[in-house]
Amino acid sequence: MALTLPELPYGRSDLEPHMSRETLDYHYAKHHKAYVDNGNKLIAGTEFENMDLDDLVKKSSGKIFNNAAQVWNHNFFWNCLTPESKAPSKKLVTALIKQFGGVDDFKKLFTEVALGTFGSGWAWLVLNADGSLAITSTTGAGNPLTDGQKPLLTCDVWEHAYYVDYRNARPTYLEHFWALVNWQFVEKNLG
Amino acid sequence: MKHVLPDLPYAVDALEPHIDQRTMKLHHDMHHASYVKALNKALEEAPELQSQTAEWLLMNLNEVPEAIRTAVRNNAGGHVNHGMFWRSMDASGGGFPSGPLLAAIDRDFSGYENFKAEFEKAGTKLFGSGWAWLVVDKRGNDKLQILATSGHDNPLSSGYHPLLLNDVWEHAYYLKHENRRPEYLKNWWAITNWPEVEQRYQQFQQQEPAQSSKTPPPKIDADLKQALHETAQEQIHEVMTKREASKLVVKEKSVTSGKSHSVNGKSG
Ligand SMILES: [Fe+2]
Ligand SMILES: [Fe+2]
Numbered sequence: 001m002a003l004t005l006p007e008l009p010y011g012r013s014d015l016e017p018h019m020s021r022e023t024l025d026y027h028y029a030k031h032h033k034a035y036v037d038n039g040n041k042l043i044a045g046t047e048f049e050n051m052d053l054d055d056l057v058k059k060s061s062g063k064i065f066n067n068a069a070q071v072w073n074h075n076f077f078w079n080c081l082t083p084e085s086k087a088p089s090k091k092l093v094t095a096l097i098k099q100f101g102g103v104d105d106f107k108k109l110f111t112e113v114a115l116g117t118f119g120s121g122w123a124w125l126v127l128n129a130d131g132s133l134a135i136t137s138t139t140g141a142g143n144p145l146t147d148g149q150k151p152l153l154t155c156d157v158w159e160h161a162y163y164v165d166y167r168n169a170r171p172t173y174l175e176h177f178w179a180l181v182n183w184q185f186v187e188k189n190l191g
Numbered sequence: 192m193k194h195v196l197p198d199l200p201y202a203v204d205a206l207e208p209h210i211d212q213r214t215m216k217l218h219h220d221m222h223h224a225s226y227v228k229a230l231n232k233a234l235e236e237a238p239e240l241q242s243q244t245a246e247w248l249l250m251n252l253n254e255v256p257e258a259i260r261t262a263v264r265n266n267a268g269g270h271v272n273h274g275m276f277w278r279s280m281d282a283s284g285g286g287f288p289s290g291p292l293l294a295a296i297d298r299d300f301s302g303y304e305n306f307k308a309e310f311e312k313a314g315t316k317l318f319g320s321g322w323a324w325l326v327v328d329k330r331g332n333d334k335l336q337i338l339a340t341s342g343h344d345n346p347l348s349s350g351y352h353p354l355l356l357n358d359v360w361e362h363a364y365y366l367k368h369e370n371r372r373p374e375y376l377k378n379w380w381a382i383t384n385w386p387e388v389e390q391r392y393q394q395f396q397q398q399e400p401a402q403s404s405k406t407p408p409p410k411i412d413a414d415l416k417q418a419l420h421e422t423a424q425e426q427i428h429e430v431m432t433k434r435e436a437s438k439l440v441v442k443e444k445s446v447t448s449g450k451s452h453s454v455n456g457k458s459g
Contacts, residue, residue: 119319119341119360120360140318140319159361160365167217167221168225
């Protein structure tokens, strides 16, 4: 099935002041859209044409993987954000305490991994097959699904995600990212 | 010896309108500076390497202790690449290469226009952050070759001699060209400092015979060498991306498992 650009779950100005409308105009309407369009061109007439997006990410490689996984990652990233960020529920807090010692410890470690990701990539909170949680980082379009991990939360650390609003200051971008996290989405992913 | 941030060889607004002042200032004062700082910091743990040049470190990554090898590779690369990049541009640049360099470009790319198109293509196709390069292949009859590398990987680490490079990290063009990387690459020829590139080629031709009889070729990371010898740019990128990804995951996993151990320790 063809890749599609989903509607954003909020208006393009709704994440201000943490993420500007200008950023979303580029990040969503240009970058994300380009991955969708390029991906569709690449899969047309191939064995990948009718795969759903999860399978495409798990089974493709090279250029098709790069575009398909970037579609997956951005679809997921937009859902990780919300203009009305509410505190995580007790269930999620308990899981974060169990694995990382506390919500703040988790945020600190996730931030370290996001800042330590060299070049363009993504920071992730994932659920391992054994039920434990982990924080990982991928380069380029990398997606934890290919390592058998279930993504729960992600932060885009390609420069295009923050350059318009924060220039080279990735740490400042991360501070604002935390103000937008949709913890209810994270909990839903935890299952 | 501490590595130092070199001054720009021109005023911060000298390359307007091709490189806007805002981009130039951030790129030099913040990005390049951060690589110099991080390189010096990494080398605090290896005093024996502090007297080596950043180029030497890139040519001898296998001599760098494993604990700081990735940091040195990334930050010595960031330092060397940006230093060379600044000198690859000039307000009076543009025009055409000449002399022996032009002859070599004609020989290996069937003409300058074709070379430009291939170089732009390599820069456009590189996925994520990296560099497009014109290099001399020292083990390939000194033929000129176009490469693309991820992150700040420098072809010095795989035995090539770099002549020209263009930065295709988003920070190099985002404020002016937004997501239009091909437009940035195309416009960049207006400021290319060909006299500098010609001089680099001349130096290579003068020094190379003496060098190859004296010093052994650099020890090359096998994956990197294999990656760079592939001709298709996507393949190069794919191999390097996988290496990067696996390295990072290993690193992050060790961070994460360290943490969960301490958590286990608390509860157990
Ligand atoms: Fe992105
Ligand atoms: Fe740069």
